[in-house]
Structures are given as structure tokens and as C-alpha cells.
Amino acid sequence: MYLxxxxxxxxxxxxxxxxxxxxxxxxxxxGWLALAAPLSLFAFFLYQIPAVSAGRTFKExxxxxxxxxxxxxVYLDGLSLIMALLITxxxxxxxxxxxxxxxxxxxxxxxxxxxxxxxxAMLGVxxxxxxxxxxxFWELTSISSFLLIAFWYHRKNSRAGAQKSxxxxxxxxxxxxxxxxxxxxxxxxxxxxxxxxxxTQYTSHELFYPAMFxxxxxxxxxxxxxxxxxxxxxxxxxxxxxxxxxxxxTMVKAGIYLVARFTPVFGGNSAWFWTVTLVGLIxxxxxxxxxxxxxxxxxLLAYSTISQLGLIMSLLGLGSAAIHAGDSxxxxxxxxxxxxxxxxMINHSTFKGALFMAVGxxxxxxxTRDIRRLGGLMAFLPFTFTIALIGSMSMAGLPLFNGFLxxxxxxxxxxxxxxxxxxxxxxxxxxxxxIAWTASVLTFVxxxxxxxxxxxxxHKPEKLDKIPVEPPMGMLISPAVLAILIxxxxxxxxxxxxxxxxxxxxxxxxxxxxxxxHIEAWHGxxxxxxxxxxxxxxxxxxxxxxxxxxxxxxxxxxGWTFNAAYTSFLNNLEKNSRYFTSSYMTGHLxxxxxxxxxxxxxxxxxxLMWSGAFHIDVSNDSPLSVYEVLLVAVMATAAVAIxxxxxxxxxxxxxxxxxxxxxxxxxxxxAPDLALTQLVIETVTTVLFxxxxxxxxxxxxxxxxxxxxxxxxxxxxxxxxxxxxxxxxVNSTDMFETxxxxxxxxxxxxxxxNIVNAILGDFRAFDTMLEGLVLFIAGIGVFSLIRLKVRKxxxxxxx
Amino acid sequence: xxxxxxxxxxxxxxVVLVIITFGIYLxxxxxxxxxxxxIGGLVLASAFVLLFLSYDVETVSEGVPISFKKLSAFGxxxxxxxxxxxxxxxxxxxxxxxxxxDLPLFGKTELATVTVFEAGIALTVVGVVVNIIxxxxxxxx
Numbered sequence: 045m046y047l048x049x050x051x052x053x054x055x056x057x058x059x060x061x062x063x064x065x066x067x068x069x070x071x072x073x074x075g076w077l078a079l080a081a082p083l084s085l086f087a088f089f090l091y092q093i094p095a096v097s098a099g100r101t102f103k104e105x106x107x108x109x110x111x112x113x114x115x116x117x118v119y120l121d122g123l124s125l126i127m128a129l130l131i132t133x134x135x136x137x138x139x140x141x142x143x144x145x146x147x148x149x150x151x152x153x154x155x156x157x158x159x160x161x162x163x164x165a166m167l168g169v170x171x172x173x174x175x176x177x178x179x180x181f182w183e184l185t186s187i188s189s190f191l192l193i194a195f196w197y198h199r200k201n202s203r204a205g206a207q208k209s210x211x212x213x214x215x216x217x218x219x220x221x222x223x224x225x226x227x228x229x230x231x232x233x234x235x236x237x238x239x240x241x242x243x244t245q246y247t248s249h250e251l252f253y254p255a256m257f258x259x260x261x262x263x264x265x266x267x268x269x270x271x272x273x274x275x276x277x278x279x280x281x282x283x284x285x286x287x288x289x290x291x292x293x294t295m296v297k298a299g300i301y302l303v304a305r306f307t308p309v310f311g312g313n314s315a316w317f318w319t320v321t322l323v324g325l326i327x328x329x330x331x332x333x334x335x336x337x338x339x340x341x342x343x344l345l346a347y348s349t350i351s352q353l354g355l356i357m358s359l360l361g362l363g364s365a366a367i368h369a370g371d372s373x374x375x376x377x378x379x380x381x382x383x384x385x386x387x388x389m390i391n392h393s394t395f396k397g398a399l400f401m402a403v404g405x406x407x408x409x410x411x412t413r414d415i416r417r418l419g420g421l422m423a424f425l426p427f428t429f430t431i432a433l434i435g436s437m438s439m440a441g442l443p444l445f446n447g448f449l450x451x452x453x454x455x456x457x458x459x460x461x462x463x464x465x466x467x468x469x470x471x472x473x474x475x476x477x478x479i480a481w482t483a484s485v486l487t488f489v490x491x492x493x494x495x496x497x498x499x500x501x502x503h504k505p506e507k508l509d510k511i512p513v514e515p516p517m518g519m520l521i522s523p524a525v526l527a528i529l530i531x532x533x534x535x536x537x538x539x540x541x542x543x544x545x546x547x548x549x550x551x552x553x554x555x556x557x558x559x560x561x562h563i564e565a566w567h568g569x570x571x572x573x574x575x576x577x578x579x580x581x582x583x584x585x586x587x588x589x590x591x592x593x594x595x596x597x598x599x600x601x602x603g604w605t606f607n608a609a610y611t612s613f614l615n616n617l618e619k620n621s622r623y624f625t626s627s628y629m630t631g632h633l634x635x636x637x638x639x640x641x642x643x644x645x646x647x648x649x650x651x652l653m654w655s656g657a658f659h660i661d662v663s664n665d666s667p668l669s670v671y672e673v674l675l676v677a678v679m680a681t682a683a684v685a686i687x688x689x690x691x692x693x694x695x696x697x698x699x700x701x702x703x704x705x706x707x708x709x710x711x712x713x714x715a716p717d718l719a720l721t722q723l724v725i726e727t728v729t730t731v732l733f734x735x736x737x738x739x740x741x742x743x744x745x746x747x748x749x750x751x752x753x754x755x756x757x758x759x760x761x762x763x764x765x766x767x768x769x770x771x772x773x774v775n776s777t778d779m780f781e782t783x784x785x786x787x788x789x790x791x792x793x794x795x796x797x798n799i800v801n802a803i804l805g806d807f808r809a810f811d812t813m814l815e816g817l818v819l820f821i822a823g824i825g826v827f828s829l830i831r832l833k834v835r836k837x838x839x840x841x842x843x
Numbered sequence: 844x845x846x847x848x849x850x851x852x853x854x855x856x857x858v859v860l861v862i863i864t865f866g867i868y869l870x871x872x873x874x875x876x877x878x879x880x881x882i883g884g885l886v887l888a889s890a891f892v893l894l895f896l897s898y899d900v901e902t903v904s905e906g907v908p909i910s911f912k913k914l915s916a917f918g919x920x921x922x923x924x925x926x927x928x929x930x931x932x933x934x935x936x937x938x939x940x941x942x943x944x945d946l947p948l949f950g951k952t953e954l955a956t957v958t959v960f961e962a963g964i965a966l967t968v969v970g971v972v973v974n975i976i977x978x979x980x981x982x983x984x
Contacts, residue, residue: 046931106930106931106933107930107933107934107935107936108930108935108936109935109936110935111935116930716877717877717878717879717882720869720877720878720882721881721882721885724882724885724886724889725885727889728885728888728889728892728972728976731889731892731896731976732975732976732979735976735979735980736979739979794939794941794955794957795874795941795953795955796874796875796941796955796957797874797875797876798873798874798875798876798877798878798879800877800879801873801874801878801879801880801957801961804879804880804881805879805880805939805957805960805961806939806957809926809937809939809957809960810937812922812960812964813922813923813926813937813960816918816919816922816963816964816967816968817919817923819915819967819968819971820915820916820918820919820967820970820971822971822975823912823915823970823971823972823974823975824912826974826975826978826979827912827974827975827978830978830979830981831978
């Protein structure tokens with residue numbers, strides 16, 4: 045039974061069905077139907093918890109390209125399960141919320157089809173064991189994210205944000221692909237678990253570090269780590285349910301997942317430890333620092349997501365030290381960080397999801413997200429206020445909310461670094477708790493901004509378009525569920541810890557026992573508690589005195605931001621490539637033929653010359669018959685006559701003579717398939733010429749300079765010569781072992797007598813399939829080129 | 844200028860049937876004798892092209908309500924999905940299989956999955972060729 049693979053395919057099937065059934069539903073919102081997919085999948089994955097927490101894992105394989113080691117192998121362990129639950133659980137809540145959030149004028153079938161596409165791709169990422177399959181799903185998440193960010197594509201900012209996210213994440217994806225290929229070159233397998241076992245032998249291999257950094261590049265771009273974080277704030281142009289789902293709860297956690305999944309592969313290496321930890325810490329600090337200055341609530345949440353992702357990333361870095369320590373007391377102590385990472389990942393999804401939905405409600409009911417226009421909404425939106433308050437306090441790490449527990453573990457993990465003597469931590473270890481604490485103070489400040497600027501203070505009705513009222517019940521259900529979870533996890537953390545986090549941890553740190561702690565809220569008056577107290581005190585002071593110190597944001601010159609660098613890079617790229625392209629794409633056909641034939645002569649002819657493949661031996665050839673001599677004479681006459689043709693029609697007809705003569709040659713050489721194909725192609729081409737006739741400019745004598753003519757003549761003659769030489773050499777040499785004997789068994793192997801078709805449809809069917817695809821793309825290309833020209837000036841879609 | 848094309852139209856009506864029959868024959872015969880998906884598709888396409896040439900686009904579209912764009916997309920999907928199908932039966936991507944069956948009327952007949960794959964190719968060829976010729980001829984107006 046392929047249950048897990050079916051679970052991955054279900055959302056794809058739903059995405060394919062949605063466009064066909066949405067018209068038949070009448071007034072029923074298609075979202076209700078879409079909701080069924082994540083809900084049933086959530087139930088399915090819940091059902092797997094007992095088995096997985098008992099230590100069982102599930103593996104299913106579908107053969108895809110077994111000859112090169114690419115199979116659709118899915119592997120369900122604790123780590124995959126926790127991600128799958130997150131994807132389907134948050135997916136259900138977000139779809140429920142979106143039913144009320146989106147207006148009926150939006151194109152709902154597109155929205156839900158894209159969302160389903162994303163969900164399937166994301167499930168594929170977290171469940172695949174084969175790296176190539178994982179890569180395919182990984183890029184699919186980027187593409188569906190692109191489509192969802194640009195959902196309101198009539199807005200210029202949406203399109204720009206979608207483009208930015210696609211460019212950055214796909215850039216990282218390519219890097220990751222290169223890293224995967226290097227891993228394959230070292231270990232000879234694409235299976236992550238196999239690589240984790242085998243890579244220990246290759247730590248001194250020259251590809252080890254390139255592979256590590258390339259894989260990390262993929263993870264960092266996807267999870268918006270510094271300095272690739274710039275795409276995430278721009279992605280906030282997406283509808284809020286998308287931001288809550290893709291850009292805080294799931295897709296940006298794909299990078300986190302990848303780092304966790306690769307911890308058994310690279311963990312225990314000092315470069316991995318420092319890179320992941322430091323990049324995470326810098327992101328944590330920078331995200332929190334930038335969040336404070338934002339005036340758009342969603343942008344603020346975006347930066348806070350960046351910051352929290354940095355926190356989780358740094359925890360995974362710290363936890364990787366456990367692999368170095370091995371299965372010992374030390375290993376168990378260091379492993380706490382990885383446990384905290386998984387715990388905080390869940391907590392972050394709950395509180396950030398609740399906050400995004402609350403901000404979405406504010407935006408939906410008030411008409412703005414700008415905190416300069418908001419204020420005093422507590423009286424109007426009491427439910428939303430409560431949800432936002434719970435979410436913010438959890439994010440700030442205050443007690444009674446789940447964020448407190450994981451934040452405290454984060455401090456414990458960062459303080460443990462002071463006792464570590466590995467990886468050169470003795471001298472520089474102190475930097476980690478310092479950054480962690482400072483960033484947490486800043487986190488407190490922006491959490492206070494969300495709550496106080498939006499819900500307290502004076503109400504400013506003159507700046508608002510609408511009178512705020514609470515939204516419909518349905519919109520409040522999802523954030524309320526998350527808010528309840530935030531509190532429930534604080535009081536019963538070990539339900540989560542024992543059944544989900546402990547089995548997940550064994551996927552991150554296999555073989556290290558005892559790293560999963562019993563989660564407790566109260567440990568006595570330990571340093572971590574005083575750190576939290578310090579955060580509240582200093583955070584409050586900074587929040588109150590914000591006006592006095594916000595000048596430091598102006599210290600960074602405007603041209604020095606990463607965004608400015610990205611924009612200027614893109615502009616320069618566009619300018620230079622346009623300059624380069626227009627230097628040779630002249631729109632003049634003779635130029636293009638010059639390029640094509642010179643390339644052919646130099647590369648094909650040159651290679652054959654260089655490898656000594658030119659070898660002419662006519663001794664084995666059959667004697668020439670009268671027909672062949674006559675046909676050659678006809679063809680040569682026609683070819684020469686084309687040069688002197690006075691009108692286009694005669695040139696086309698003479699060209700037709702060449703084509704039909706070739707068909708006759710095929711008949712002479714007993715190749716009826718080819719003759720038939722050639723005849724029909726010749727006929728269809730003639731019709732094409734006829735319909736093109738009106739497009740073509742007047743036929744005039746070529747009037748170019750003498751040296752151009754000479755050059756063209758040389759290219760033409762050498763091109764023809766190369767073809768003739770290749771034709772003669774192919775028949776005379778046997779540089780390669782012949783493979784034709786393989787095709788002679790076509791009847792036994794394929795059941796068909798026609799070898800040509802056995803090759804096309806079976807032996808080399810991959811080529812045929814892609815040729816069909818290329819043909820289709822060419823057809824669509826011709827169609828759209830001509831249609832665009834006919835319409836004369838595309839419809840203006842700008843704002 | 845109005846051309847008197849009664850002869851062309853009358854001949855086309857009869858010839859198109861012959862061409863289509865021949866195209867279908869070529870498609871099926873390709874397994875053991877000359878023919879196949881590509882050439883069958885091309886011949887079928889030439890039948891449609893002949894129709895479009897002898898009548899005008901509107902008349903033909905009325906009689907043959909096929910969207911050739913959708914036809915080519917369907918063809919590509921058909922060949923891709925026939926390539927993917929064996930994966931679900933534990934075989935590698937693009938595996939083809941065949942068997943011999945006793946059918947009424949036909950007697951002992953060979954049925955092969957490659958026919959589905961080739962049908963996809965044939966439909967793609969028909970769709971693309973007609974689509975390109977139609978687009979270009981529309982552009983001339």
C-alpha cells in the first residue's frame with residue numbers, strides 16, 4: 045500500500061480537480077471543498093503518531109528512474125511527521141480562515157489550486173528520502189509561493205515581491221542541487237539516510253565543504269536567513285492567509301527542516317556548527333532590530349518571522365555539537381538545543397499564525413495595517429485584541445504562554461556554550477548568549493509595539509476608511525484555536541514533548557539518547573529566569589523611550605541596504621544582458637544563419653578533425669546506380685538554380701524539388717517510413733510558405749558588400765563540406781562499438797517488428813516524449829507571438 | 844477577387860476522408876510496418892490543413908469543433924501520463940509493456956501500452972501543426 049505517497053499526491057489531485065468543479069458548486073465556496081484535503085490528511089498523520097512515537101518508521105518506494113538511483117522514496121519518521129502535521133494542521137486552519145477573508149471577486153479556484161499545489165509540494169519536501177525528488181518538490185514550493193504572492197497580480201508590488209522571492213529562493217535551490225550532486229558524487233547514493241551513514245568516510249574529501257555550504261545556501265535562502273532575508277518582507281504583498289501559511293508557518297521552515305535533516309550528515313563538524321549558529325544569531329538580531337522600525341504591521345511580522353527563524357536556526361547549529369560529543373551525558377546536554385529548536389518551531393507556528401490572522405482581521409475590518417493610523421482598537425475588536433495579545437506575549441517569551449518554555453530552553457542552550465570547550469568556543473563562546481539576550485530584548489519591544497500601537501492609545505477615526513467591527517465568527521475560529529493551543533502547550537508541554545518532539549529529535553540526532561528533557565516551566569531562580577526578567581525590564585524601558593533612540597535607524601545610508609544592492613544588481617543585469625543580446629540578435633536572418641553554420645563548422649567539424657574521426661573508405665560501398673546519379677544531378681541543378689531565382693515563388697519551388705528528391709532517395713534506399721515523413725513534411729511546409737507569403741517583404745536581389753559575400757560563400761561551402769565529410773566518415777569508421785544489435789531484438793523486447801518505431805516509442809522514448817513537449821511549447825510560442833502582435837499593444841495592467 | 848473553387852471543395856470533401864483513414868491506418872500499422880504516431884499525426888494534420896485551405900476557417904471550425912491548442916496540450920499530457928503510469932505498477936518511468944489477447948472479431952491481437960504513448964505524440968503533432976498554420980494565416984488578415 046502506498047498510503048504515504050497517496051497522501052502527498054492527494055493535494056495535487058485536488059489542485060487538478062478544483063478548476064473543473066468550481067463552476068458546478070453554485071453558491072458554495074470552493075474553499076469548503078478544499079478544506080477536506082488538509083483535514084483528512086491531518087487526521088491521517090495524527091493516526092500515525094502512536095506508531096511513530098513508539099519508534100517505528102515507514103518507508104515506501106515507487107520506482108522512477110532506478111537506473112540512476114532516482115526513486116520516489118518516502119520515509120516517515122518523527123521529524124517528517126511533525127512537519128507533516130504542521131503543514132496539514134496549519135493548512136486546515138488557514139483555508140478555513142481564507143474562506144471568510146477573501147472576497148468573492150477574487151479568483152477563488154486559482155487561489156485554492158495554488159494552495160493545494162503548495163501543500164502537496166511541501167509534504168513532498170518533508171517526506172522524501174531521495175534528494176532529487178526532494179529537490180523537485182522544493183522548487184515546486186518556490187513556484188507555488190511565487191504564484192500565491194502574485195495572486196493580486198494587478199498590483200505592481202505583488203509582482204515585484206513574487207519575482208524577488210522566486211529569484212532568491214530558486215538561486216538557493218540551484219545551489220542546493222549542486223550540493224546534492226556533490227553528495228552523490230562522494231557517496232554514490234541520493235538517499236539522505238544512506239548519505240548520513242556513508243559521509244563520515246569522506247570528511248576530508250575535497251567536495252565535502254563545497255557540498256555543505258551549497259546545501260546550506262539552499263536552506264538559508266528558503267528560510268530567509270541573513271543576508272537573503274530581503275525577499276520575505278516583500279512577500280507580504282500576498283493575501284494574509286498565504287503569509288500566515290507559507291511565509292511564517294511552513295515554507296520558510298523548509299530550510300529549517302533541511303538543516304535538521306542534514307544534521308546527522310554534517311553535524312559534529314565545526315564549520316557546520318559555526319555557520320549555522322552564527323548566521324542564525326545574526327538573523328535573529330537583525331530581524332528583531334529591523335522589525336521595530338516598521339510601520340506596516342505585516343512588514344513588522346515579516347521581520348519578526350525572519351528573526352524567529354534565525355533563533356531556530358541557531359538552536360539547530362548549537363545542537364549539532366551533540367553529534368560531535370556522541371552518545372554521552374555531554375551529547376545529551378548539547379542535544380537540548382535541537383530539542384528546543386523543534387519545540388520553538390511548533391510554538392512559532394502557533395503564535396505567529398495567530399498574530400498574522402489577527403493582523404489580517406485588523407486589515408480586513410479597518411482597512412489599513414499602518415500603525416500610524418491605528419490605535420485604540422481594543423474597544424472595537426475585543427476578540428481580535430485578546431488573540432493578538434496572547435500571540436505577542438508568547439512571542440516575547442512571557443510565562444503562561446508556550447513561547448516562554450522554548451525561549452527559556454534557548455537561553456539554557458546558549459548558556460551551555462560557556463561550558464563547551466570544542467570548536468574553539470572557549471574564547472568566543474560568550475558572544476552567543478549576549479546576542480541571544482540582546483535580540484530577545486528587541487523582540488519584546490516589537491511585541492509591545494504590535495499590542496500597544498494597534499489596540500491601546502487614542503482611536504483615530506478620521507484616519508480610517510471604515511468603522512471597525514468584529515469580523516464574522518468563522519474568521520475568528522482559526523486564530524482562536526491557535527490562541528488556545530498557545531496556552532494549552534504551556535500547561536501540558538509534555539504531551540507534545542513525549543509524543544512528537546522526542547521521536548522527531550531522534551531524526552535530528554540519531555543515536556543520542558536522553559537529549560529530550562521533561563519540559564518544566566519552573567526551575568527555580570536560575571540565570572535563565574533572570575534573563576527573562578531583564579528582558580521585561582529593559583524591553584519596557586526601550587519601548588517607552590523609543591522616540592529618543594529611533595534616530596539610530598537613520599545611521600544606515602539609504603544606498604547601503606541589501607535591498608538597494610539587490611535592485612541595482614537586477615537593473616545592471618537587465619541592462620547589460622540587453623546590451624549584450626542586442627549586439628548579436630539583429631533580427632536579420634542572414635546573421636543568424638551565419639552564427640548557426642559557423643558554429644556547426646567549427647564545433648562539429650573541428651571536433652571530428654581534432655579527434656581524427658575523418659576517414660573515408662569507399663571500398664565497401666555499393667556501386668552507384670543510374671537513378672542515384674540522375675537524382676544527384678537534378679538536386680545539384682535545383683540547388684544552383686536557387687541562387688539565380690528571380691522571384692520568391694520559383695525559389696520555394698526549387699527548394700521543394702530538393703525536398704522531394706530526398707524523399708525519392710529514401711524510396712531508393714528502401715526506407716519507406718522516412719520517405720513518407722519527408723513527403724508529408726514537404727507538403728505541410730509548402731502550405732506554411734503559402735500562408736506566410738503575405739508576411740514576407742519584397743524579394744530583392746542581395747546587395748551586400750563584396751567581402752560579406754565572400755564570407756558567406758566560405759561559410760556555405762565549408763558547411764556543406766562538413767556535412768558531406770561527416771556522411772562519408774560515418775560509413776567508413778567504427779570508432780564506437782555498434783549498438784544496432786540491441787535493436788534487432790525489438791520483437792522480443794517491445795513486441796513490435798518496426799525497429800524505427802520501437803526505438804521512438806520504447807528504446808528512446810524519453811527523447812520522443814520531450815520532443816513532443818518541445819513541439820508543443822513551440823506551437824504555443826508561435827501562437828502567442830502572433831496573437832500579441834495582432835492585439836497591438838498589450839492591455840495595461842499597471843496600477 | 845473571388846476564385847471559383849467548386850472543384851477544390853468537392854474533391855477536398857472526398858479526399859479528406861481518404862487521408863484521415865490513411866492517417867489512422869498509418870498510426871496503428873506503425874507497430875509492425877511503416878507508420879507510427881508522428882507520421883500518422885502529420886497525415887491527419889495535413890487533412891485538416893486541406894480542409895482549412897479549401898473552405899474558410901469559420902466553416903471548418905463549425906463542422907469540426909476541436910480546439911487544436913487544447914488538443915496539443917491533451918496530447919502532451921497523454922504521453923506524459925502514459926510515461927508516468929508504470930511507476931505506479933512498480934516499473935521504472937516510461938516502461939512499455941505488451942501482451943496478446945483474444946478479442947472478438949479481431950482474433951488474437953497484440954495490445955501494447957506504447958500505443959497510448961504514440962497516441963499522445965500523434966495528437967500533439969496534429970494540434971501543433973494545425974495550430975501553427977492557423978495562427979500564421981490569421982496573422983495575415
